[in-house]
Amino acid sequence: MASSQYLVTARKYRPQVFEDLVAQSHVVQTLINALKLGRLAHAYLFTGPRGVGKTTAARILAKAINCTEKSGGEVEPCLNCDSCKDFETQRSLNIFEIDAASNNRVEDIRELRENVRVPPQGGRRKVYIIDEVHMLTTAAFNALLKTLEEPPPHVLFIFATTEPHKVLPTILSRCQRFDFRRIPTKDIVDHLSKICKSEGVTADEDALHLIANKGDGALRDALSVFDQAVALCGSNLKYSTLAGALRVVDIELYFEATRYIAQREAGLMLSLTERIMSDGHDVREFFSGLAEHVRNLLIAVTLGTDALIDVSKRLRARYVEAAEEFTETVLLRILMVIDETQSRLPTSTSPRLAVELAMIKMVRMGDSVDLSDALAQIRRLERMVQHTPVQRPATATAMPPPTQNTPPPRHTPPSGTKPAPSPRNAGTTSDTQHISAPQSHAIGGESVLDRHRRKKTTPEQTHHSPVQPQQEKSQPDQIPQPGLQEAWSQVLTVLAKHNNVQGVQTMMDSRAINTSGNTLKVAVANDIVRGVARDANMLEAIKKSMQTISVLNGLEVDFVVRPELFPSMNPDWNAEIEKLKKQFPSLRLLTEALDLHLANNPTP
């Protein structure tokens, strides 16, 4: 192909007639009907994401209106008459294309208004295509509005925009609006394979899906990826080489990851992470790809069909097969870990560690069930609350008991949740007596957690920081050695590979401060974390790991509580508990049952 004749694929294959427009049949059919009946509006607004055919449709419509060779019933432009040819060579005196991004001043619109008054030459109508119309200034919009209010009969406007909400409502109300939609991957793949045929390019189906996915619903983007792919790989597009060339994480790696999760292979999972990162892939890109992959598995598990999975036929079969290893619950929880990690990554001081821990967490996912997870978190909360030496306020017992007519809102199940049977709402006559008795008790409406929550809001807290008493008196910190935190992160990575993941996860919120003499000082958020770190087994493992890192080899380690370094570790308790209750409906029932039990058996 001579370079002077080279046209990018998106332009070369730009649809010239309605029939060739991809995946916008709802728009096309209405326009064709209007053309057939001669009932065209004076102004159209084409909205939708970029690259889906708005401007292309506007051009076809403009040509169809002005084509002089069409016979009675035809609607498609002939592409051969003077009008059609003039437009293609940009010499048309009746069809104008205006880019509102660069002609957005009121003067530009005034000029347009002058132009509008002159009747069309030769053709049937003057058509103004205004692209990115939302870019007009307010003054320009108002000037345009005057023309739209009383348009000359020979004029037709077609506005195109990706952001219809930025167009003045007075303009919107004078337009017939068409919403163009994102183009489904399958349609893009079909279109690409047609282009491959006429360009003499061979491509496997997975390669075409890869290109289509990169386009993300926009045909124009997919076509420029196609050009890039041909430039990089020549006329034979294979998925495996293409994925490497376009720097996309190979889907095989995602299948590998979920296989290791299913087989509980933490070691293999970590070496996979190593490979992905040493290949230079962005971890965020990897995680969003993994989320998509797990979502596909979830569809296969939940619906029992591959119909909604947007990949090649071959891969769909593989998803169905791979999904057999998982339950819906495990997949949902994997997605939660991915989601949590994705939001954590941007601020993480050690993204690598965050990724590795997430990978291990996913491998361990199948080992536990919802409730145990909830209980572990509750235990953690309760422990932290117990470690908080705050006096109970004197007013606590003076709280009026809630009456039966106004039950505390806590007992109302969240909307949309079907209330499960519990002692509280079993609702039989004999139960009613049981309910009324505890309610009249002083602590009737309060749960254990409620009481802890109330403690936390004690005014004393402002003068009496809960963790302060345990905080170590340390001499002023020396300037941290460069690379110390990095070395400490490596220790945790080594730990993660050999040790108790739960422990390391707690340790994740720790920070190497300095070395003083023969000792590495590590800051932690609170006593609990320090307790975990000082546990004999854990300490032994930490020391062993330190020996493998040259900077730290031979040092002792000491942990100091420095809550101010970990603001996120001092959460809002109310929010924390409410979040847990929402997440685990069984927990809400559990606390309610516990309340009832405590109310019936008050502690002296």
Ligand SMILES: [Zn+2]
């Ligand atoms: Zn024509």
